[in-house]
Amino acid sequence: MNYDFKKIGGVALVAVIVLAAFYLYDSGPDQDISEALAENTELSSLLLALEASGLMDGLDPGTDYTIFAPTNAAFTNYDSELYGGLYDDMGFLQSLLSYHVVEGKHSVADISKMGAISTIEGESIVVSTSGAVQVNGSIISADSQMECKNGYIIPVGEVLIPPTVEETYIDMTIVDAAGREVYIKKVPERIVTLASSATETLYAINAGDLLVGRDKYSVYPEEAQQLPNVGSGSALALEETLNLNPDLVITWYFSTTAIESLEQNGITVLAIGPSSVQGVLDLITLFGEICGHSADAEAIVGDMQSTIDNITSYVASIPAEDKVKVFYELSTNFKTVNKSTFTGQLMEMAGGINIAGEEGTTYPMLSSEWIIDQDPDVIVVVSYGVSLDEVKARDGWDSIGAVINDKVYSIESNLVSATPRMVLGLEQFAKWFYPEYFV
Amino acid sequence: MQDISKYYSGVRHKRLMLLVGLSIILFFVAVVGFMVGPVFISPGVVLKILASQIPKLGDGIVQTWPNTYNTIVLDVRLPRVIVGMLVGIGLSVAGCGMQGLFRNPMASPYVSGISSGGAFGAALAVNIGAIYYLVPLFAFVFSSATVFLVYTISRVRGKVSMETLLLSGIAVASFFSALVSLMMYLSAEKLESIVFWMMGGFWASGWDEVIILLPFLVLCIPIYVFLSRDLNALLLGEQDAQDLGINVEATKRFILVLTALLVGACVAVSGTIGFVGLIIPHITRIIVGPDHKVLIPACIFTGGIFMILTDIIARMIIQPSELPVGIITSLFGVPFFLYLLRRRKTSMGW
The missing domain is CATH 3.40.50.1980 (Nitrogenase molybdenum iron protein domain)
Structure with missing residues (x-):
C-alpha cells in the first residue's frame, strides 16, 4: 500500500477548512433583528408593539441597532394603570419603544463598559455594574443576548421607562x-x-x-x-x-x-x-x-438648612442664663404665642426665651403686670399690630429693659409663618436678640 | 303722721347703712384688686406703695420691695381697677336708667344698638388703619350716633313709642353687626383687634382710659340721681307719669342722651362687656327694692364691686394669661343672677 500522504493531507486540510467554515458559518448570525424577534416566542409582545407603532419599519436597514427587549412577562407587568394602556396613545408607545433602541451593535460585555447609553428616543439608559450588569435597574445577561446580522437583542425583565415619563408619572x-x-x-x-x-x-x-x-x-x-x-x-x-x-x-x-x-x-x-x-x-x-x-x-432646603444651622450652632453655645427674654405681641394688646406656634419655635431657635413659651393656651393673652414683672430684653410686635410708640408709651412699660434699651421691633407676620421666608424671620430674630454676633 | 315720718327716717337710716356697707365692700374689693394678679403683692406692701405717693406721709416709708411692684401697683393695677370700677358704674347705672325707662326687664344699655354701633366704629377705625387713639374715638362717636339714629327712627309725630324704640334698636344692632362681620371677613389680619371690641376687657386699661372715662361719669351720674324721681314716676306707666307732672318725652330724651354718652364712653375704653348693664340693676333691685332714689346710688357701688371682682377673676383664672372679662361677667354673673331670681321673687316695680 502506497499511501499518498500528500493527498490525504490535502483532503484532511480541505475537510478541516470545510468543517471550520461550516463551524464558523453556524456560529455566525444568519438572521436580522426582525427575524430573530419573530422566532423568539418570549418576545412576541415586543414584536407586536414594534410593528403596531411603526417603529420596526422606521429602523434604517443599513444601520446596526441594539435593542433592549422587554419579555412578554415584562409587558404583563407594565403598569398600564399608571401610564395608560400601551395602545391608547401611539405617540407615547413610539417614544416608549424608542427608549429601548440604541444605535450600534453592542453586546452585554460592551455595554457593561459604558456608564450610560443614549437611545434613539433621545434620553439615556443608565448602566450599572454593581453585581450583575443592569440597565435602569433591570438585569441583562450575556447568556440571553441574541446576536443578529444587524445588531443585538438583549432581553430585559422590565419595560424601561424614560426618565421624563417617570418624572411626570x-x-x-x-x-x-x-x-x-x-x-x-x-x-x-x-x-x-x-x-x-x-x-x-x-x-x-x-x-x-x-x-x-x-x-x-x-x-x-x-x-x-x-x-x-x-x-x-x-x-x-x-x-x-x-x-x-x-x-x-x-x-x-x-x-x-x-x-x-x-x-x-x-x-x-x-x-x-x-x-x-x-x-x-x-x-x-x-x-x-x-x-x-x-x-x-x-x-432651597439646603440653603435654608445652612442658615438654620449657622444660627442654631451659635445659639447652642449660649449659656441658658445669658439668653435674652422675649415678648412677642400679636395684633391684640398683650396677646402672644406659646412655644407650640410656628413663631414661638422660630424665637426659640434664634435663642430667645419666649416669656409665654410654657403657657397652656396657644395664643395666650398675658397680663400687662406680668410682662412688666418678667422684664423682657426684647419686644417684637407683629407689623399690623400696635405701633412701637404705643408699646413704649404703655403705663409702667418704661421700666421694662426692652423699652429702656430701645429694643422694641416690628416684624412682618409672613416672615414668622410657615413659608420659605421663615429663614428671613429667623435671621431677623437672631440679629435682634444677639446683635453683637449676628451683624 | 309721726309714725310715718319715723318709719321713713328708719328706712332712710337703713338705706344709708346699706350704702355705707356697699362702699366698704367696694373699698376692700379694690384693695384685693391691687393685691392679686399673676404677681402677688401683700396688702401691707400695697398700702405702703399707695401711701408713699401721698406727699409728706409717704416720705417716711422705706421701700422694702422690688421697684417693679411700684410699677405694677401704680401704673397697671391702680388705673385698671379704677377703669373697671368706672365702667361697672357706667354700665349698671345706664342699665338701671334704661330698665326704668322701658319698664322692661329685658332692657339693658345695649338695647338701642349702642354696642354694635361701637363695635362697628372700632372695626371701621381699625380697618382704615387709623392711629390707635382714634379707635376709641370712633367707637364712642358711632355708639352714641347709633342711639340718636334709633331715636330718630322711632320718633313719630314728636312721640317715641317704647316698642318701636326697642324694635328699631334691635334692627339697627343687627345691621351694624352685619357690617362688623363684613369687615372682619375683609380684613383677616386685623380681625383680632376687632374681636377685642366684641368681647371687651380691661387688659389694656391705663391712665389714659381713666382720663377719658372720668368726665363722662362725673357729668352723667349726678344727672341720673337727679332723674330718679322721674324714673320712679315712670314706673306707674307713661300716662300716670304725665299726670304727675313729669315731661315724659323730655325724660326719655334725657335718659337716651345720658346712655349714649355714658355707655359710648364705656364701650370706647373697654369694648362691649355683656350682661353687666342687664343683671347688676336687677340684682341691686332685688337687694334694695325698686325705688330709684336708692337704686341708682346702690348701682354705683354694686356695679363697681361686680366689675372689679370679675376683672380679678379674669386675670387670675388662667394666669399669667387673661380671659376677656365679658366671658366672666356672663359665666359667673348669670348663674348668680338666676339664683337670686329664683330665691326672691319680690316685686321688680313693674
Missing part, C-alpha cells in the same frame, strides 16, 4: 395634613392653591408656572397676584375654582368644607399645615417631588 400616595390619603399620579399642570404658604413655596421652587388660581391671601410673590382669585379656603368660590379646571388644589388642613366640595367634584385635593420648621422644609421637598422640581427644592 410620580405615582405618589401622600398622607396629607388632614390625615387623608391623597394619590397623585402625574405632575399637576393646573394647580389652584388656597394656602398662601403653598403659593410661596411653589414660586420658590420655580413651579409658579403650574399655578392657575389662588386664594385671596396668596399675595406673595407679586406674580401670584396676577392669578385669578377664588376667595379663600373658608369661603371658596367653588364654581370659579372648577372653571379653572385644576388637576390639583392645595389647601389648609382646616378648610374641611372646601376639601369636601372639591372632592365631590372629582378634584384631587392636598391639605397642608406645616406646624414646625422641619415641617416647612419637608413641605418644600414634597412640593419639589410633586411638581418635578426636586432639584430646585433641594437647593
Whole structure:
C-alpha cells in the first residue's frame, strides 16, 4: 500500500477548512433583528408593539441597532394603570419603544463598559455594574443576548421607562395634613392653591408656572397676584375654582368644607399645615417631588438648612442664663404665642426665651403686670399690630429693659409663618436678640 | 303722721347703712384688686406703695420691695381697677336708667344698638388703619350716633313709642353687626383687634382710659340721681307719669342722651362687656327694692364691686394669661343672677 500522504493531507486540510467554515458559518448570525424577534416566542409582545407603532419599519436597514427587549412577562407587568394602556396613545408607545433602541451593535460585555447609553428616543439608559450588569435597574445577561446580522437583542425583565415619563408619572400616595390619603399620579399642570404658604413655596421652587388660581391671601410673590382669585379656603368660590379646571388644589388642613366640595367634584385635593420648621422644609421637598422640581427644592432646603444651622450652632453655645427674654405681641394688646406656634419655635431657635413659651393656651393673652414683672430684653410686635410708640408709651412699660434699651421691633407676620421666608424671620430674630454676633 | 315720718327716717337710716356697707365692700374689693394678679403683692406692701405717693406721709416709708411692684401697683393695677370700677358704674347705672325707662326687664344699655354701633366704629377705625387713639374715638362717636339714629327712627309725630324704640334698636344692632362681620371677613389680619371690641376687657386699661372715662361719669351720674324721681314716676306707666307732672318725652330724651354718652364712653375704653348693664340693676333691685332714689346710688357701688371682682377673676383664672372679662361677667354673673331670681321673687316695680 502506497499511501499518498500528500493527498490525504490535502483532503484532511480541505475537510478541516470545510468543517471550520461550516463551524464558523453556524456560529455566525444568519438572521436580522426582525427575524430573530419573530422566532423568539418570549418576545412576541415586543414584536407586536414594534410593528403596531411603526417603529420596526422606521429602523434604517443599513444601520446596526441594539435593542433592549422587554419579555412578554415584562409587558404583563407594565403598569398600564399608571401610564395608560400601551395602545391608547401611539405617540407615547413610539417614544416608549424608542427608549429601548440604541444605535450600534453592542453586546452585554460592551455595554457593561459604558456608564450610560443614549437611545434613539433621545434620553439615556443608565448602566450599572454593581453585581450583575443592569440597565435602569433591570438585569441583562450575556447568556440571553441574541446576536443578529444587524445588531443585538438583549432581553430585559422590565419595560424601561424614560426618565421624563417617570418624572411626570410620580405615582405618589401622600398622607396629607388632614390625615387623608391623597394619590397623585402625574405632575399637576393646573394647580389652584388656597394656602398662601403653598403659593410661596411653589414660586420658590420655580413651579409658579403650574399655578392657575389662588386664594385671596396668596399675595406673595407679586406674580401670584396676577392669578385669578377664588376667595379663600373658608369661603371658596367653588364654581370659579372648577372653571379653572385644576388637576390639583392645595389647601389648609382646616378648610374641611372646601376639601369636601372639591372632592365631590372629582378634584384631587392636598391639605397642608406645616406646624414646625422641619415641617416647612419637608413641605418644600414634597412640593419639589410633586411638581418635578426636586432639584430646585433641594437647593432651597439646603440653603435654608445652612442658615438654620449657622444660627442654631451659635445659639447652642449660649449659656441658658445669658439668653435674652422675649415678648412677642400679636395684633391684640398683650396677646402672644406659646412655644407650640410656628413663631414661638422660630424665637426659640434664634435663642430667645419666649416669656409665654410654657403657657397652656396657644395664643395666650398675658397680663400687662406680668410682662412688666418678667422684664423682657426684647419686644417684637407683629407689623399690623400696635405701633412701637404705643408699646413704649404703655403705663409702667418704661421700666421694662426692652423699652429702656430701645429694643422694641416690628416684624412682618409672613416672615414668622410657615413659608420659605421663615429663614428671613429667623435671621431677623437672631440679629435682634444677639446683635453683637449676628451683624 | 309721726309714725310715718319715723318709719321713713328708719328706712332712710337703713338705706344709708346699706350704702355705707356697699362702699366698704367696694373699698376692700379694690384693695384685693391691687393685691392679686399673676404677681402677688401683700396688702401691707400695697398700702405702703399707695401711701408713699401721698406727699409728706409717704416720705417716711422705706421701700422694702422690688421697684417693679411700684410699677405694677401704680401704673397697671391702680388705673385698671379704677377703669373697671368706672365702667361697672357706667354700665349698671345706664342699665338701671334704661330698665326704668322701658319698664322692661329685658332692657339693658345695649338695647338701642349702642354696642354694635361701637363695635362697628372700632372695626371701621381699625380697618382704615387709623392711629390707635382714634379707635376709641370712633367707637364712642358711632355708639352714641347709633342711639340718636334709633331715636330718630322711632320718633313719630314728636312721640317715641317704647316698642318701636326697642324694635328699631334691635334692627339697627343687627345691621351694624352685619357690617362688623363684613369687615372682619375683609380684613383677616386685623380681625383680632376687632374681636377685642366684641368681647371687651380691661387688659389694656391705663391712665389714659381713666382720663377719658372720668368726665363722662362725673357729668352723667349726678344727672341720673337727679332723674330718679322721674324714673320712679315712670314706673306707674307713661300716662300716670304725665299726670304727675313729669315731661315724659323730655325724660326719655334725657335718659337716651345720658346712655349714649355714658355707655359710648364705656364701650370706647373697654369694648362691649355683656350682661353687666342687664343683671347688676336687677340684682341691686332685688337687694334694695325698686325705688330709684336708692337704686341708682346702690348701682354705683354694686356695679363697681361686680366689675372689679370679675376683672380679678379674669386675670387670675388662667394666669399669667387673661380671659376677656365679658366671658366672666356672663359665666359667673348669670348663674348668680338666676339664683337670686329664683330665691326672691319680690316685686321688680313693674
